[in-house]
Amino acid sequence: xxxxxxxxxxxxxxxxxxxxxxKFCSTLTSMLALHPAMAAKVAExxxxxxxxxxxxxxxxxxxxxxESLTRSHAPTIESLIFDYISLDYHETLLAAxxxxxxxxxxxxxxxxxxxYLLVVEGSIPLANPGFSTVGGQSNLDVLxxxxxxxxxxxxxxxxxxxxxxxxADPNPTGAxxxxxxxxxxxxxxxxxxxxxxxxxxxxxxxFLTFGVLPELDNLGRPKTFYANxxxxxxxxxxxxxxxxxxETFDDEGAKKGWCLYRxxxxxxxxxxxxxxxxxxxxxxxxxxxxxxxxGCSEPRFWDGGGFYKALSLPDSDVRKMAGYAVAxxxxxxxxAGIANKxxxxxxLKQHEVVSVDDWDDKS
Amino acid sequence: xNIDTIPVNVEFRNNNENIVFDKGxxxxxxxxxxxxxxxxxxxxxxxxxxxxxAIPLASFERNQLFEMLGQGEVQxxxxxxxxxxxxxxLFSGVWVIKHRDEQGDINAMFIEVCNIPEIILSQQEDxxxxxxxxxxxxxxxxxxxxxxxxxxxx
Ligand code: SF4
Ligand code: SF4
Numbered sequence: 001x002x003x004x005x006x007x008x009x010x011x012x013x014x015x016x017x018x019x020x021x022x023k024f025c026s027t028l029t030s031m032l033a034l035h036p037a038m039a040a041k042v043a044e045x046x047x048x049x050x051x052x053x054x055x056x057x058x059x060x061x062x063x064x065x066x067e068s069l070t071r072s073h074a075p076t077i078e079s080l081i082f083d084y085i086s087l088d089y090h091e092t093l094l095a096a097x098x099x100x101x102x103x104x105x106x107x108x109x110x111x112x113x114x115x116y117l118l119v120v121e122g123s124i125p126l127a128n129p130g131f132s133t134v135g136g137q138s139n140l141d142v143l144x145x146x147x148x149x150x151x152x153x154x155x156x157x158x159x160x161x162x163x164x165x166x167x168a169d170p171n172p173t174g175a176x177x178x179x180x181x182x183x184x185x186x187x188x189x190x191x192x193x194x195x196x197x198x199x200x201x202x203x204x205x206x207f208l209t210f211g212v213l214p215e216l217d218n219l220g221r222p223k224t225f226y227a228n229x230x231x232x233x234x235x236x237x238x239x240x241x242x243x244x245x246x247e248t249f250d251d252e253g254a255k256k257g258w259c260l261y262r263x264x265x266x267x268x269x270x271x272x273x274x275x276x277x278x279x280x281x282x283x284x285x286x287x288x289x290x291x292x293x294x295g296c297s298e299p300r301f302w303d304g305g306g307f308y309k310a311l312s313l314p315d316s317d318v319r320k321m322a323g324y325a326v327a328x329x330x331x332x333x334x335x336a337g338i339a340n341k342x343x344x345x346x347x348l349k350q351h352e353v354v355s356v357d358d359w360d361d362k363s
Numbered sequence: 364x365n366i367d368t369i370p371v372n373v374e375f376r377n378n379n380e381n382i383v384f385d386k387g388x389x390x391x392x393x394x395x396x397x398x399x400x401x402x403x404x405x406x407x408x409x410x411x412x413x414x415x416x417a418i419p420l421a422s423f424e425r426n427q428l429f430e431m432l433g434q435g436e437v438q439x440x441x442x443x444x445x446x447x448x449x450x451x452x453l454f455s456g457v458w459v460i461k462h463r464d465e466q467g468d469i470n471a472m473f474i475e476v477c478n479i480p481e482i483i484l485s486q487q488e489d490x491x492x493x494x495x496x497x498x499x500x501x502x503x504x505x506x507x508x509x510x511x512x513x514x515x516x517x
Contacts, residue, residue, distance in 0.1 A: 016444060017443055017486070017489050018486035018487075018489045019443055019486050019489060020444045022482055022486070023441070023443055023444055023447060023462055023482060024444055026471060026473070026482070027462050027464075027470050027471040029414075030414045030416045030417070030471040030473070031416075031471070033417060035414075036412035036413070036473060037412060233419040235389055235419045235420060235421040235424060238388050238389070257421075275419055276416060276417055276418065276419060277416065278422075281468045281469070281470070282416070282469065284422060288421050288422065
């Protein structure tokens with residue numbers, strides 16, 4: 001199951017020329033959001049690296065993150081995942097089942113003790129361990145047991161990263177994130193609902209290429225993909241800066257491709273790479289398709305108070321704020337930032353909890 | 364329903380179908396970067412690489428950029444781990460590189476401002492392998508005495 005061959009050797013044995021290898025590295029460099037000039041460095045390290053072992057666990061989730069990954073045709077994704085990393089255990093993709101599957105996992109854990117990567121998809125219910133079990137073991141037990149000898153844990157998706165949908169008010173299962181439980185291992189959060197496939201493979205590829213995990217932001221997300229807000233990199237930004245907003249989804253502004261801020265776009269407070277990496281083989285992304293960002297890579301985005309409510313004050317108020325900024329000596333951007341934050345907190349407070357009974361009453 | 368039938372007009376064209384170029388929009392920044400790259404290339408032969416995947420450009424803007432740059436005299440087709448399209452634009456020294464994977468999907472796009480993109484050059488490792496390859500070709504040739512040409516035996 002485990003090969004000592006380096007990636008360079010594997011590619012060569014597949015008949016890939018040096019030129020092909022350089023192409024592979026340029027694509028990978030772009031995928032890792034590194035400067036194109038880094039391609040030579042990437043090539044140098046990839047020639048030496050060996051395949052890491054990966055164990056992928058599913059907890060309380062919809063498998064959308066695995067779907068996002070396997071449905072993509074991202075750069076050499078199949079090769080990257082199935083040839084160049086050793087995916088030793090993945091409940092959805094594994095051909096083996098039952099005892100054979102469990103055996104594969106334990107063998108991988110033994111063979112690569114302290115070196116394997118643990119990928120977790122889904123949140124962990126704490127209210128009652130019986131809410132989610134695999135082979136009679138609670139998610140909590142499985143996580144603690146497999147994380148013990150892992151080199152690092154990668155939390156894939158907003159559920160594993162922050163609790164996600166299961167954690168939304170009133171959080172009936174007591175769902176928590178991986179980092180709420182595991183405290184003694186490096187954890188990377190690849191948030192998003194689902195995360196962009198290239199971001200998932202990008203983090204694996206980063207580990208594969210450099211043997212270390214990427215630099216993280218304050219929420220444990222790789223800075224390569226989460227350092228900028230959607231708004232920072234949005235192609236509609238020039239319209240926002242000019243104060244040109246669509247007011248409805250079918251008005252003249254919407255047809256002209258103006259900013260979707262007043263239609264509830266959460267781009268200004270959402271850190272993710274959709275605006276540059278895009279979706280569906282770089283075809284487009286939500287804002288390009290005419291819909292505002294929902295903020296799916298941020299903690300508690302389900303409880304953010306409505307996807308179509310404008311997050312911040314309209315531009316006329318922004319102009320007013322510039323006045324206050326002069327008065328208080330703060331930059332207008334800082335004031336807008338504070339206003340956004342207050343609004344976000346207000347929305348979280350005002351969030352109406354809807355139970356199944358309410359739903360029945362209303363219908 | 365096809366995506367093209369959705370009545371959203373996002374192309375910046377005037378009535379004569381010419382691209383209308385708004386100085387404030389994203390294409391402007393990329394063109395400035397290309398211009399800067401050309402100045403560097405003229406001055407000290409250093410190349411510049413622009414990863415179009417790292418720049419805020421909508422798909423239609425990217426297509427408009429390619430249209431504005433046009434295609435020049437040299438077009439190269441590279442077949443390795445999928446097909447790649449490499450061509451010099453109408454502006455000498457400005458190359459477009461589009462890497463496709465085996466499924467034909469474009470997975471990286473670069474603008475390289477240089478005399479010749481590096482990926483086109485024969486790579487030393489492949490050249491060394493070629494030495495062995497051509498030697499094997501020579502070794503596989505039949506000795507002359509055993510060959511027959513028509514009725515003549517050598
Ligand atoms: S559409 Fe959203 S992300 Fe884009 S500029 Fe407007 S507010 Fe920002
Ligand atoms: S645009 Fe926003 S809501 Fe949509 S996938 Fe990206 S981060 Fe999530």
